[in-house]
Amino acid sequence: MSLIQAIILALVQAFTEFLPVSSTAHLVLFPWLLHWPDPGLAFDVALHAGTLLAVILYFFKDWIKLIACGLGMKYPANATTEEVSVNRRMFWYMIVATIPAAILGKLFHHQIEDELRKPMIIGMSLVVVALIMWWGDSKSKLDRTLESSKMGDAVAIGSAQALALWPGVSRSGITITAGLFRGFTREAATRFSFLLSTPVIAGAVLTELPKLIKMHKSGGLDMPASTLLVSILVSGIVGYFVIAFFLRYLQTRTLKPFIVYRLVFGIIVLVLSFLQASGR
Numbered sequence: 691m692s693l694i695q696a697i698i699l700a701l702v703q704a705f706t707e708f709l710p711v712s713s714t715a716h717l718v719l720f721p722w723l724l725h726w727p728d729p730g731l732a733f734d735v736a737l738h739a740g741t742l743l744a745v746i747l748y749f750f751k752d753w754i755k756l757i758a759c760g761l762g763m764k765y766p767a768n769a770t771t772e773e774v775s776v777n778r779r780m781f782w783y784m785i786v787a788t789i790p791a792a793i794l795g796k797l798f799h800h801q802i803e804d805e806l807r808k809p810m811i812i813g814m815s816l817v818v819v820a821l822i823m824w825w826g827d828s829k830s831k832l833d834r835t836l837e838s839s840k841m842g843d844a845v846a847i848g849s850a851q852a853l854a855l856w857p858g859v860s861r862s863g864i865t866i867t868a869g870l871f872r873g874f875t876r877e878a879a880t881r882f883s884f885l886l887s888t889p890v891i892a893g894a895v896l897t898e899l900p901k902l903i904k905m906h907k908s909g910g911l912d913m914p915a916s917t918l919l920v921s922i923l924v925s926g927i928v929g930y931f932v933i934a935f936f937l938r939y940l941q942t943r944t945l946k947p948f949i950v951y952r953l954v955f956g957i958i959v960l961v962l963s964f965l966q967a968s969g970r
């Protein structure tokens with residue numbers, strides 16, 4: 691894979707990891723549509739390392755407060771008792787919400803990667819989840835703030851996140867939608883989703899990174915280290931600004947453009963998959 695192709699896929703990852711359109715779908719479908727070589731799961735992991743960097747940097751202060759308060763400390767020193775209590779609860783809610791995806795990922799990771807990364811399956815997922823997003827975006831109360839989070843929210847949104855292991859679902863899309871069904875405002879649901887993405891992406895990167903390093907040393911990854919590094923940096927820098935844009939966007943707007951995009955893209959993928967299968 692050339693440097694230009696790697697940078698383009700890094701940009702695709704940066705936009706689609708945080709926008710509700712499925713990064714996995716795009717990283718699989720872009721090489722397929724453009725007839726590029728499939729960079730494989732190892733390259734996907736490198737790009738996820740970039741978006742992990744983006745989400746950590748953007749929510750760094752939030753995570754410091756959550757971790758400190760969750761472990762029984764008062765942080766910052768001038769925080770009120772109520773603020774400390776909210777941060778402590780949120781920390782443990784994030785832990786609980788991470789468990790479903792961690793369990794399913796451990797049990798079915800290889801089956802998902804080997805059997806479900808197919809254009810036809812991804813196209814159907816794009817369409818089905820778009821309809822669910824439309825339902826959640828149009829029918830929810832949208833009046834709850836992040837501070838009102840409860841254990842039931844953590845269980846519901848965490849369970850939804852586990853469904854994102856299915857290619858084409860979109861981790862951000864399904865968790866934001868679950869938050870909307872729980873009555874959160876769009877911004878609060880998205881903030882919960884992005885905070886929750888941190889441990890999940892970190893877990894995936896830490897699990898797969900040793901394999902990536904081993905593949906590169908053994909020559910199993912047909913890509914120089916400089917290309918990997920540039921890809922990670924592009925994914926991280928652009929991803930940071932995508933987070934900022936999307937949170938600001940949802941303060942006054944709906945998910946409709948992303949729902950329409952998923953429907954159109956999903957239908958195109960299904961048609962092309964059908965034509966390809968018919969031509970064999």
